[in-house]
Amino acid sequence: MHTQENRKPELLCPAGSMESLRAALHFGADAVYGGMKRFGLRAFAGNFDEEQLREAVALCHAAGKKFYLTMNVFPFDDQLEDFVETAQIAARIGVDAAIVSDLGAIVTLRERVPELPLHVSTQASTVNAAAVRHYQQLGCSRVILAREVSIERVKRMHAQLDGVELETFVHGASCVAYSGRCLLSAVLAGRSGNQGECAQPCRWQYAVMEQKRPGEYLPVSEDTNGTYIFSAKDLNLMPLLPQLVDAGVASLKIEGRMKTEYYVATVTAAYRRAIDLLAGSREAFDAALPELMAELACASHRESDTGFMLGAPEQPGGAEGFHQEREYIARAIGDSEAGETARFVLKNRFHAGETLELLSPEGVTAFTAEPFLREKTGETVDTLGVGGECIAMRTPCRVREGDILRGQVRNHRR
Secondary structure (H helix, E strand, C coil): CCCCCCCCCEEEEECCCHHHHHHHHHCCCCEEEEEECCCCCCCCCCCECHHHHHHHHHHHHHCCCEEEEECCCCCCHHHHHHHHHHHHHHHHHCCCEEEECCHHHHHHHHHHCCCCCEEECHHHCCCCHHHHHHHHHCCCCEEECCCCCCHHHHHHHHHHCCCCEEEEEEEECCCCCHHHCCCHHHHHHCCCHHHCCCCCHHHCCCEEECCCCCCCEEECCCECCECCCCCCCEEECHHHHHHHHHHCCCEEEECCCCCCHHHHHHHHHHHHHHHHHHHHCHHHHHHHHHHHHHHHCCCCECCEECCCCCCCCCCCCCCCCCECCCEEEEEECCCECCCCEEEEEECCCCECCCEEEEEECCEEEEEECCCEEECCCCEEECECCCCCCEEEEECCCCECCCCEEEECCCCCCC
């Protein structure tokens, strides 16, 4: 039997851009997943062209980490040849697996690109051990389970299987449709979610019209913000990590290829610490859980629940919009020791005298910001609101390239 004392699951993080990929690696991801310009279900993420994918895979492998390529669209016959050519390019570059949804795509890739490992996407809606065994027989090494599978069912499935890995989402936005099989966007916006172009109409506000009162729209109200009657709450399974590990989950996946590098850094750092603590002892994990949950709240998020993991999820949420407890201030662009001047690229305004926090792979350090150098002009200033400029500021703690400065929320809801 697998227990949290004798195994660590893989921490799999989103890489919608090169910046997010670097943040994921810096803050402790074991593997990242990202798409190329075509055939992934996040067409509006930054994604990678062939040259960028080569760089991304090289970065991962140099760090001893893995890169999984999302190819989880449902391709039509006239798209299949391009689909195969893309997979062949990915295999030559050295991606560690392709994430695929469509049965025809799986069979075709096994025949045409046999050297490319395959993971079955959550879009395939896999909810039972028989389906996992079927994909295993087709040559797939991992199945990403549908979000509708509870922990107890995951555990029973794992007990029936051998030689195939199970992966599950643990954090991020959830689709209101069955494992993402939604046609709302295609119908209402002409953008198919199953082709990677979802416009998220489940997040829109809606009203009803009574048959005998045409043109008179009645809002479906929950509060002063209106309502999002189809919108699922975000997923947050941090409190359930011990049960997930015990159930035999091989990989814990964070959603967010459309999210910022700050989001990726914050969430990755929290789950990295949680997994490492849990590998030491359940007591250490339990003691740190309140702090870990507070860390997750520092990144932009909707109200969250545990999805289907403990039974039926809570009823639709999201009317309150996004919240976060800290704002992304700057990213370190060099190394420095405690008491030395550190260099950062600015993202958002801050003021000397404010409390800032340095987020690093080792944890969070709070300090008071000092007046800093604006490198472009050579002047020392108390504040600056020009994103992308380089600044230099003395810090009382060690700083490493890729660390994140965060501070007071000015541009988002708390």
